[in-house]
Amino acid sequence: MTRSTSERVERPSRLGSAPPANMADTRPRKPAFTTRRGLGIAAFMAPAVLFVVVFIYYPMISGSQMAFRNWNLTDLTDTSWVGFKNFQAMFADPVFYTVLGHTAVWVAGSIVPQFVIGFAIALWLRRHFRFRGLYQALIFFPWAISGFLIGILFRWMFNSEFGVINDLLSKAGLIDQPIPWLADPKTAMIAITVANVWYGVTFFTIMILAALQSIPDELYEAASLDGAGKARTLFQITVPSIRATLSLTVLLRVIWIFNFPDIIFGMTGGGPSNETHIVTTWMISITQQGDYGKASATGLIVVTMLLVFSVFYLMATREKKGAKS
Amino acid sequence: MRRRKATFALGLATAMALTGCAAGVSDGTVTIHMVESLTNPTRTAVLKTLIAQFEKQNPKIKVDLISPPTDQADQKIQQMLQSGTGIDALEVRDITAGPWSTNGWLYDMSKELQSWSGWKNLTENAIKYSKDAKGRTDYIPYGFYGLSLFYRTDLVAKKGFKNPPASWDDLLTQATAIQDPSNHQYGYAFRGGTNANSNAVAVIEAYVADKIDLDNGFKLTDGRTIFSAPEALNALNTYFKLFKQASPPSSVAWGYPEMVEGFSNGSTAFLLQDPEVIATVGQSQVINKSQWATAPLLTGPSGKAIQPVATAGWGTAASSKHKAETAKLIEFLSQGEASTTFTKENSLVPILQGASEDTFYKTGPWASYLTMTENPSKYITVTQPRSSSWWTEWIQKSDAEVQKVLLGKMTPEELLASWDTYWTEKWKGQ
Missing domain, CATH: 3.40.190.10 (Periplasmic binding protein-like II)
Incomplete structure (x- = not known):
């Protein structure tokens, strides 16, 4: 039986023999690619690839084609191709642009406080103190709750007459009349954003805390010896060290918040008078009407928008990295 | 041989599992x-x-x-x-x-x-x-399912009214008299959130009761929509007054749970709901059985009420x-x-x-349903076009527009014109 090329290449390093004197790189060599090895890799990857294809790509492609058809659940006897008619209908609807505006407010209003508060909590949790594990568990807890359930909880908390928020504000002497939080378009947007901030802070905390723990203590000790203050340490050691994690976390959260209808559905259902609808809640309301063609067109518009945003965002963050190096 | 047997057994088990072959x-x-x-x-x-x-x-x-x-x-x-x-x-x-x-x-x-x-x-x-x-x-x-008026017997009596409201105008009068926001007491549990359209349509139907098409509760006998009738505007004016004068301001966003909670916890004196609420209100820890009852559905100016069947x-x-x-x-x-x-x-x-002959349906909160059943010329049953394929679209459109009126972004006249156009065009396209 002949030995494979990869084994022959790997053998010297396994035996620990010294590399030739003119060889600068002492790292173990990458095994050569063979058909047999390729088949092995493919066999191991196949279940995962199959899973992704069957449960993600197939439904995605199958769903996307509805955007170009007359696909209405109320009458599926005629599902003919209609070209871009569903897209035209979406772009011709003035509510769509209002909803886009709400989405921008929802994403920006949620991401900034989530980031700032999440970062602050992560810095606090990095320190060693008694019951730190318990605090961590309590802070991470909201992430385990369903978004829709959080929406329902906050709906009752923000209820003007029976809610705890108005009760607390009233007892603190801050208001003398109950605020109709979910009945007024402006306060309704604030209420849903507050609920989302409460929910999403956790994710930033988890991610940033994990990144913070990878920064060597020596860096902080050296900075301290050099007389660096807290702000300088934060902006010249902490932030640069975890920049990649911060960029990725912000990107992920923007995409998720954009696609996060749960809380809004539980709290306002997009009301009052469509004033808290974001693109994804709007899309769901279209599916509830049975118009899967139009809903699918909206979905494709959302995917395109997020794709464009992600490309620009990644390009922007990559430039910064290049400038630094 | 052993390998072949194992393969056969595995194949059989898989086939049984896939075909749902149960014992x-x-x-x-x-x-x-x-x-x-x-x-x-x-x-x-x-x-x-x-x-x-x-x-x-x-x-x-x-x-x-x-x-x-x-x-x-x-x-x-x-x-x-x-x-x-x-x-x-x-x-x-x-x-x-x-x-x-x-x-x-x-x-x-x-x-x-x-x-x-x-x-x-x-x-x-x-x-x-x-x-x-x-x-x-x-x-x-x-x-x-059918609507009836849940009301607080104690609050109605306290304000000097001998009977519960029989008409929408009575409801406006009594709910306004009971409304006292400084003491967290409100008149009517207004439906402004999900399904806000249903009660708005109920009041319009009551106002056009004499000329409504019984087979299509959204149509008049002359073929036009109920929203085109002059009485529809009077109906909505009364209804939106009920919101301004006698309901919690936050009820712009109230759906089923808030309405029922508002009545069950004593915040509101009147609630228009289906009989399934009887059991929920009966479990209230705040109001006891002697403090509430139900009355038949509210009538319009002609003394008739329209009961939409669901x-x-x-x-x-x-x-x-x-x-x-x-x-x-x-x-x-x-x-x-x-x-x-x-x-x-x-x-x-x-x-x-004969099921309604059961004492269960003759007593307590169910009695008002019996009254309605026994007076079919006063409490008229109509079929609404709920099986239309565009019904969900209508619900979403009409709910949003009711909220627009409540928020002052639309007038009742504009709302009626919008609803009239919507149904006229839908029926034309049929």
Whole structure:
């Protein structure tokens, strides 16, 4: 039986023999690619690839084609191709642009406080103190709750007459009349954003805390010896060290918040008078009407928008990295 | 050889698993998969008890009850119907019957139920709703929903009113008198959130009661929409005054849970709701049984009220392979003790003749329903176009527009013009 090329290449390093004197790189060599090895890799990857294809790509492609058809659940006897008619209908609807505006407010209003508060909590949790594990568990807890359930909880908390928020504000002497939080378009947007901030802070905390723990203590000790203050340490050691994690976390959260209808559905259902609808809640309301063609067109518009945003965002963050190096 | 045997055994096991080959099938037992839509724990428990009785009477039929959460139930049922597997008996609502039947997902049970002895015991309404316009029996109603006015007897008496409101104008007067925001006391539990359109339409229908088309509650006898009638504006003016003068400001966003909670916790004195609320209000820890009662639906200026009929029932999936067994189950649930138990436990208007003679329906909060049943010329029953394929679209549009009026972004005149145009165009396109 002949030995494979990869084994022959790997053998010297396994035996620990010294590399030739003119060889600068002492790292173990990458095994050569063979058909047999390729088949092995493919066999191991196949279940995962199959899973992704069957449960993600197939439904995605199958769903996307509805955007170009007359696909209405109320009458599926005629599902003919209609070209871009569903897209035209979406772009011709003035509510769509209002909803886009709400989405921008929802994403920006949620991401900034989530980031700032999440970062602050992560810095606090990095320190060693008694019951730190318990605090961590309590802070991470909201992430385990369903978004829709959080929406329902906050709906009752923000209820003007029976809610705890108005009760607390009233007892603190801050208001003398109950605020109709979910009945007024402006306060309704604030209420849903507050609920989302409460929910999403956790994710930033988890991610940033994990990144913070990878920064060597020596860096902080050296900075301290050099007389660096807290702000300088934060902006010249902490932030640069975890920049990649911060960029990725912000990107992920923007995409998720954009696609996060749960809380809004539980709290306002997009009301009052469509004033808290974001693109994804709007899309769901279209599916509830049975118009899967139009809903699918909206979905494709959302995917395109997020794709464009992600490309620009990644390009922007990559430039910064290049400038630094 | 051993390897071949193992392969054969594995293949057989896989084949059995894939074909759903269960031990029960070989002895002739059939399993019916039944899916409910308006799920709640109490109702599911009642249904399970009835199913157990059915299984006892029919040892060769087993029923597997699937109870998805209400919010997602109809979508789940739709997916099951579309895939054509795993569903035999299902709950069909008047708003889902139309589209599901159009798509060929519901089975016309006329043949199976032709010789059913239970037909003769059904009420006129139950028979009427058991057949669609084409004469198909897509479902047998299990009960009916109908509006009545829940009111606080103590607060009404305290303000010097001898009787509860009989008309919408009475309601405005009494609710305004009771309204006292400084003491967190409000008159009416206004519906401004989900399904806000339903009560707005109810008041319009009451105001045009003399000229309404009984077969289409959104149409006048002259063929125009009820929203085009001059009385419709008077109706909405009264209704929106009720919001401004006698309701909590936050009720712009109130849906079913807030309305019921508002009445149950004593914040509001009046509530217009279906009978299913009787059980919930009865469990209130804040108001006791002597503090509330129900009154018949409110009348318009002509002294007549319009009761929109809402219903749901049991049907068979077109893809079912056990249609005869499923029909047997539906027959069981639609007759005798099973039907009466289901309607009583779920606070529904019964489908069986004579069931309303039961003392249960003659006393307490149910008495107002009896009053309405006994006076059909005053409390007129109409069919709303709830089976229209665009019904959900209408709900979303009309709810948003009611909220616009409440927020001052639209006038009642604009709202009526919008609704009139919407229905006129929809009917033209039919």
